Amino acid sequence: xxxxxxxxISFFVFSMSWATISETTPEPNWQELAQEYSxxxxxxxxxxxxxxxxxxxxxxxxEPLETEQCLDCHGSSQKVANRLKFMDAxxxxxxxxxxxxxxxxxYECHAEHEPSINLCTRCHxxxxxxxxxK
Amino acid sequence: MNKxxxxxxxxxxxxxxxxxxxxxxxxxxxxxxxxxxxxxCHSMEPMAKTFKLDVHxxxxxxxxVAECADCHLPHDxxxxxxxxxxxxxxxxxxxxxxxxxxxxxWIARRSERARYVFDSGCLSCHQDLLDKTIASxxxxxxTHAHYKNQLAKEDPIxxxxxxxxxxxxxxLRTVLNETNPEYSFSSSKAMAITKKx
Numbered sequence: 569x570x571x572x573x574x575x576x577i578s579f580f581v582f583s584m585s586w587a588t589i590s591e592t593t594p595e596p597n598w599q600e601l602a603q604e605y606s607x608x609x610x611x612x613x614x615x616x617x618x619x620x621x622x623x624x625x626x627x628x629x630x631e632p633l634e635t636e637q638c639l640d641c642h643g644s645s646q647k648v649a650n651r652l653k654f655m656d657a658x659x660x661x662x663x664x665x666x667x668x669x670x671x672x673x674x675y676e677c678h679a680e681h682e683p684s685i686n687l688c689t690r691c692h693x694x695x696x697x698x699x700x701x702k
Numbered sequence: 703m704n705k706x707x708x709x710x711x712x713x714x715x716x717x718x719x720x721x722x723x724x725x726x727x728x729x730x731x732x733x734x735x736x737x738x739x740x741x742x743c744h745s746m747e748p749m750a751k752t753f754k755l756d757v758h759x760x761x762x763x764x765x766x767v768a769e770c771a772d773c774h775l776p777h778d779x780x781x782x783x784x785x786x787x788x789x790x791x792x793x794x795x796x797x798x799x800x801x802x803x804x805x806x807x808w809i810a811r812r813s814e815r816a817r818y819v820f821d822s823g824c825l826s827c828h829q830d831l832l833d834k835t836i837a838s839x840x841x842x843x844x845t846h847a848h849y850k851n852q853l854a855k856e857d858p859i860x861x862x863x864x865x866x867x868x869x870x871x872x873x874l875r876t877v878l879n880e881t882n883p884e885y886s887f888s889s890s891k892a893m894a895i896t897k898k899x
Contacts (some may be wrong), residue, residue, distance in 0.1 A: 614859055615852060620844065640841035641864070650872040654879035658887055696886040 596627045605681045608702060621680070633680070635673045645670035660697045662688060677701045731787065735771030743794070745803035748877040755871035768827070773869055777822040809878050815862045819869075824861045 601618060621637065622630040635645075642648055649664035659666035662677065665688075678684045684701040688694045733739060737759065741750025753759040753770070760767040775790070776782045797803065825831065832850045837843050845864065852858040862868060867875075 614848075614863055616848070620848065640839065641845065647872060651867060651875065653873065654876035654883075655885075660885075660887060698885065 601627055607680055608684075610702060611680070632675065635675070638674045638678075655698070658697075660694075662686075662698065662701075731784075734791070735775070735787070736769040737767075740770045743798050743803075745798065745806065745808075748808070748874060748881075749870065752870035752873045752877050755873055756869050757871075758869050759871075761871070768869075772827065773819050773823045775823065776820045777826040807882075809875060809882065809884060812866075812874065815866065816860045819860070819862045821861050 598618070605618075606612075607616065618627065618630070621633055624630050639645070639648075645663065649661060649670055652661045652663055655661035656664060663672070664670055665672065672687075676687050678701065686694060686698075686701045688697070737750050737753055740746050741753075749770075755761055758768040758773070771787070775786050832846050834843060834846070849859060849861075849864075867873075
């Protein structure tokens with residue numbers, strides 16, 4: 569009888585603890601978050617969830633990505649530069665530019681949840697160099 | 703002639719013709735799916751050139767070389783492989799012979815990669831890729847798990863959805879730009895660049 573009582577109390581305490589944890593950490597509304605933080609078409613086509621880029625435990629802790637995190641998938645600065653090697657001849661390769669070489673951070677131009685910008689356009693007319701930044 | 707002997711002779715002749723035909727077909731299939739054959743057409747020269755720069759085209763420490771058909775034909779069954787090979791063969795001969803291939807916008811065609819690169823081809827070599835638990839880049843475990851998860855769903859992603867420049871060393875666009883530049887910028891126009899500030 570004593571053992572049964574201990575088991576019953578343990579079960580009750582465990583249930584209460586679980587309920588408390590569940591109440592304090594509700595499941596994020598992923599659908600709402602996805603609408604608020606829309607992603608770029610090329611990433612949407614890959615059907616990525618938030619956690620493909622963000623490794624923090626809850627959405628409240630999500631931080632903007634560092635270049636190294638982008639390169640986890642995109643390989644290396646050299647690799648992304650190689651894909652636009654045809655622009656090297658005139659030093660217009662934005663991934664290996666006259667000014668920054670391979671040392672330009674992705675976020676200087678590319679933004680996932682808002683429109684990207686073309687850093688080059690701050691000083692140059694680039695209409696005949698490149699298309700829009702995705 | 704004895705009827706039984708006639709049937710036996712017929713079977714032997716049939717087997718010889720069937721075996722011979724199969725061997726000849728296999729030899730033809732083998733010799734018409736590699737870079738040497740595909741790259742012999744003028745329009746395929748950029749593809750062949752960049753393939754040889756890629757790890758799949760022999761640019762690796764092991765001396766391994768894949769063939770064009772290993773990626774660009776389905777590998778789920780011999781039947782689908784042969785049907786697609788026949789269709790492509792007829793199409794390619796017709797297009798090379800009767801059309802002006804210079805007018806094909808190969809740079810734009812790259813966006814159709816999911817149509818002409820087959821996951822069954824990738825996975826017939828990379829057999830254990832989706833079940834790996836250790837990788838030099840741990841991110842690949844997450845992305846390949848995502849791929850595997852998508853397979854069960856409608857309209858799954860494909861290998862080339864992510865590996866967009868695979869097989870051509872990231873250089874196909876660059877080589878195609880040598881003959882068909884995407885942008886009008888050239889050295890002679892460098893002086894025309896106007897500064898805003």
